[in-house]
Amino acid sequence: MELIRKLHDSLKPKSKLIIFCDGKILYDHTQNDYFFEINDLNPLDNYSPYLSIANDNSLYIYVIEVSNLDQVLGLFMDPRNIEFVDFRYMLEFLEPRKFKLVARALILNNWKKYNKFCSICGIKNKFNHSEGAFDCNCSSQLIYPSISPCVITLIHNDNQILLGRSKFFPTNMYSTLAGFIEAGESAEEALLREIKEEVNITVTDIKYFQSQSWPFPSQLMLGYFCKYTEGEIKLNDGELEDANWFELNDLPIIPPETSISGQLIRSYILDHSKL
Known part of the structure; x- marks a missing residue:
């Protein structure tokens, strides 16, 4: 699996989504899974551009922060089994490889959410695709994920x-x-x-x-x-x-x-x- 930081204007056809809302992650209790297919969800057009955090043999993994006002569950998704939960709830039964990926998703989701605008001039940041970082014309400083x-x-x-x-x-x-x-x-x-x-x-x-x-x-x-x-x-x-x-x-x-x-x-x- 290749770890990446890329913004795409549209979701790749072959992709999976990790979805957050107010710090909680969308989780399927029945399948014990936090990955979701595009076709199972309601349209997410309002959330472009989409942040891709990994590429697994041409399968792109995206992280998306949705509004609590939006109904993202598709027609055939049971809200009794699929809901937003505190990520800490999942710690006991996530295997190490999955934990690393979800941890990365949460960190990068917050990075994208909190760096929409330049802290110096206040205008919207641009995304530097070659560096995988945000920047602004008013400064030469690149904004990488903070660790x-x-x-x-x-x-x-x-x-x-x-x-x-x-x-x-x-x-x-x-x-x-x-x-x-x-x-x-x-x-x-x-x-x-x-x-x-x-x-x-x-x-x-x-x-x-x-x-x-x-x-x-x-x-x-x-x-x-x-x-x-x-x-x-x-x-x-x-x-x-x-x-x-x-x-x-x-x-x-x-x-x-x-x-x-x-x-x-x-x-x-x-x-x-x-x-």
């Missing part, structure tokens, strides 16, 4: 791991700690600062795990393991409502394996079981 780098880390201490929870999490769900990288910081510096700010402890033995694109709203998550050194947990900055040490065999609800947080936790448990 915010973040660190996310699993703090471990032998058979225990430190997890925290936000007030926005589902009941009894805890996750690894995360935060944005500040201008001028390295990822490792950001990790040490975020841990100190959030839970007031120090760590060492920082080891890179892997990265993940995260579309809430458009982060690149850099995952790390680190070992607890010293300090008592103290919530400093108000971002967390709770943080605690948990035994590996007695964990609360943790994020799904689709997320890098869930992957960090499961990877540590698996590696620790081999010792």
Whole structure:
């Protein structure tokens, strides 16, 4: 599959659509699918030009943001089974390849939606097809999709791991700690600062795990393991409502394996079981 950023005046005959409305994605509960065929939907002529985000053997994949006033479901689409849902609802059962594509769709959909007009002069932006970016005659600056780098880390201490929870999490769900990288910081510096700010402890033995694109709203998550050194947990900055040490065999609800947080936790448990 080739990842692209192209605007087309009309939809290609061989194509599939990913459709958003007010931040929610159109989802077919019966088929467990978020791809839709053009012929199954009501006409979408008002939404040209269309943003194509991938090309899979000449099958173009488009992302479209529709108005909540429009009825996009075609005559034979059952609204009891097909509806707009929060993308987070799908995390538990999306395979990694599909998650990456939908995450890309959400990020690029927001990029197109929020860059219609020039922030300097206010006139409508043009699309630079050779660069796959928006621009304006008043400035030489190209507007590419914005990606915010973040660190996310699993703090471990032998058979225990430190997890925290936000007030926005589902009941009894805890996750690894995360935060944005500040201008001028390295990822490792950001990790040490975020841990100190959030839970007031120090760590060492920082080891890179892997990265993940995260579309809430458009982060690149850099995952790390680190070992607890010293300090008592103290919530400093108000971002967390709770943080605690948990035994590996007695964990609360943790994020799904689709997320890098869930992957960090499961990877540590698996590696620790081999010792």
